[in-house]
Each structure stands twice: as C-alpha cells, then as structure tokens.
Amino acid sequence: MSQTDYEVLVIGAGVAGICQIKKLKDMGVTALVLEASDGLGGTWYNNRYPGCRFDSESYTYGFKFSRDLLDEWHWKEMFSPQPENLKYLNFVADKFDLHQHIRLNAAVAQMEWNERARIWTVTLKDGDELTSRFVITCTGALGTPTMPSYEGMDEFEGPSFHSYYWPHEPLDLSGKRVGIIGTGASGIQIIADIADKVGALTVFQRRPNWSVPLNNRDITEAEMADIRQRYEEIFAVCAQSNGGFDHLPDPRVYENVSIDERRALWDALYDAPGFALLLANFRETFLEAEPNRDLSDYVAERIRARVNDPQVAEKLIPRDHGFGMRRMPMETGYFEAYNRDNVRLVSLLDTPIERITKTGLQTSEESFDFDLLVYATGFDVMTGAFDKIDIRGADGQRLKEKWQGSPTTYLGVMVNGFPNMLMVAGPQSVSGSTNYPRAIEVCVDWIGALLEHARTADLSRLEADVDAEATWTQEVIDMQEAMPFSKVKSWFTGFNANVQAANAAPRYIAYWGGAPRYTKILNRVASEGFRDINMD
C-alpha cells in the first residue's frame, strides 16, 4: 500500500469534526482535521450575530460520548447562546487534547482520488498538499451563506454583511438606523435581540414564517444536577423522537379529543420550552390538513394577541404554508418588537426591493436610509459546502456534476464513484432533519465501525454499491414526498431562491424517515457486515 501523510483527513472542525476526531484519536488512527476558519466550532465559531443561540434544549445538544464530560459541563441556559456554545466546544477540545489534531486556516480547495495508489490528495487554498487513505467530510449543513442579487449592492456606503459574517468585534448599534432583509431563524433571532438597542430598525420580510416562543430560562445548579442524573433517560427520549429532541408526540388521536382539551394542550405547549408545539403535539397536526389548519389558526390568534397593530399582525402571519411546514424559527419577544416605535415591518410581497442605494434601499414605493444593512438571507444548505471544493472521484468524475440537480448518496454517508470518502451529517443523512449532534454521534460511531472493519480485514478501498445508492436515494425521495411539506419551498425541500430558479424541481437533501428508523438502518447495515459497500 502506498504511504500517506495521514490515514484519515477530516474536513471541518465544527460539532461533527470535533466528534469525529475524538473517535479517530480513541481508535489510534493517524488523522488531522482541516478547518478553514481561524478557530474551531463551525457554526458556533462563525455565527456571531446578536441573539444567536440553540433552539435544541442545551442538554440534548452536548456530546454524550463521555460520562465525564456530561458530569463536568454546566449548561447555564435551557437554550444556550453562541458564546457559551463556542466555549463548550473548546472545553471538549481541551479536555480530550484535540487541538493538536486540528489545523486551522486550512481551507480545502480540491481533493482528488488516485485510483492506482488508492489515496486522496487534498490541496489547500494556500497550495499545500496532503495525502490520506480516507477523507471524512464534516462540512456542516448551513455554512455557505447566500446573498441576494439586488442591483446596487456594492454601492451601499455603510457596513453591510450577511448574518453569518456579523463582525467578531463588538459593534455599537446605539442610535443606528438598521435595515435587515430576511426573517428566517437568523433574522428573527437578530430582530428580537437588537430592537431595543438600535435607533431604528426596518425589517424587510418576504414570506413570513410561523414562529413560537423559545421559552428560554436559566438552568440552576440544582436543575443541572438533576439533568446529570437523568441524562440516560433524556437521551433515550431523543433516540425515540423522530427529530432527535426531548419531545415526544401526544399519543391521543386528534379527533377523539375535544376542542377545549386541544386548546388546553396548545396553551401549555405554547408556553413550554423549544419545539414543544411542533413535536409534543398530536401527530395529526403535522401530518393532516385539517388539524394543521386548526393549529395554524390557533398560532395566528396568538400572534394577533401579541402585536398591537392589526395590519402588522396580519403581515406576520403566513398564508402560503401551514404551521411546521418550513423550518420553524423560535423567538423571544419577536412579535412584541413590532410594538416598539423604532421598529417597522415592510412586506416585500407588497412592495418589493428594487435596488440597494448608496444610503439604503429603494422599494417599489419608498426609499430608506440606513447606517447598517444586514442580509439574513440564508444558506446554500447541505450541498453548498461540497460545491465549494473541487472534489474529483474515480475516473475524474466531479461530485458537483454528479450532484447537479439533487444529490445521490448511500445512507447519506458515502457516494458511489467517490471511494474512501465518508460524510458525517452529509446530504440525505438524518442530520439535516433532526437535532444535529444526536445524529452526528450515531454517524461517527458507524463510520468508526466501518473503518475498524476495513482495518481488521486489511481493506484499502471502500465504495458504496451503485444499486444500493440508487435504492437509498429513492427511499429519501419517497420519504420527502410523503411529507406534508414536500410541495412547500424552503430549505427543507432544498430550495433557496438565491441559488435555485423559482421553478426548480425539489431537491432531496435530507432523510425524513426519522432518527429512530435511520439509526436502525445504519445498525442493520453494520451488523450485516456492510455488504452494500464494495471493499477490497
């Protein structure tokens, strides 16, 4: 076998990369993580915008691979903020001595498979070249920001940036006139956080999103002690939940429950932490049209009760999709922000942006002046990070070309034609559709078992079978098509208006069969000796 610099190169030192390198280190594999940024943490390193925090319960987001780690770390809030999350990831890297296996400022430009030598050659943007037997991509789901293409964007004279590039150094907002475009999860967190800190805030909303209270609060020492006692129980619930969260659906049948009882449940869930109203509700409210309409009407009512101006309230209520049919942003005081005199909502459905100007922007009706302009306009989700790297597999095939339209994968972890490339939280895995770290740990363990299998049997080339890939991709398509949101345009269905044409076919970027089913499939494949993977 040809010599390589490393047995494994890992791309990305976010949540997935940190988990993966810990596993490889434990296995005694020579491995290096290549990280483009100048710090580890991925999403939690890069996103520094005000209000950035988890909307998974913090204690379900941490790694579960080490009991010591669970015992030592104190999550201070139910939904931990970005600075604390970054501190946690550094704590993990310190504790397990991972920094020495991570190379920062190492953006990968290209990776090329050498069939004869059975190695990957990975070229960095600075020209450095490294070789490895395996490459594991841990490039994340939402790390490739997308900008709109309005005329005049270069002309704005004040600071303007995507939410992902919010400056790392403190930004004084007091007295500033701020414009923000986009009301997804990032926009909604920013708006609620800065409304009382800026001089004036104008929100440019295209399609409104359903959003409900996060109901965040501090976690006391005593509560944390209790959580530590119950970690096993909590993770067992996450493993049963389709979304990998600490919420299970109400087992009752919707039509057997009186309107008053439904209302009582919804009132309780509206005030409960996190995704409760979505995930601890009756199954039918997500899966069936009429229950979903009832729940949407209920949430619309709650929005009307929180927003003083009825016209503004109506603009904040989605009409083009039911509750839960797009990735739901969670909020803290978001709707109340519109009751402030210094906050204004502009619906781009009524008055579209015509251009960005030197001093602000121009809609079809009005001209606005700003000191600062924020684009909270989303990401090229799941496949964007892969497209940025020139990945050439067997016979020089380019991954970007293979994935044109929509990706195809085997279990979201391998791709036919790209031997020895493994993906954690890749397209068509369950990561995009669930509580991210829960799915990551399952995937990292599975990859560990596969590499162990290859090592024991002295195998140097692993490639997903072409038919097995087609079968998996069809399962991914079938699962998505069976989802009530399959016809709704959002990143769930692989759509981003800044990347895809308005009439583009849906893309199949995540597995919607649920975390328990996905885990079961991975476990079965492993127990059957990975027979859909051609190995020699």
Ligand code: NA7
């Ligand atoms: P999202 O959820 O993709 O939201 C992007 C927002 O930006 C959404 O409101 C879009 O409106 C809006 N947008 C995008 N392009 C434009 C243009 N050209 N003009 C006006 N408005 C635009 O991204 P986030 O960063 O908020 O959240 C991403 C994920 O991060 C989130 O789901 C969590 O998983 C964490 P549209 O809906 O397209 O009309």
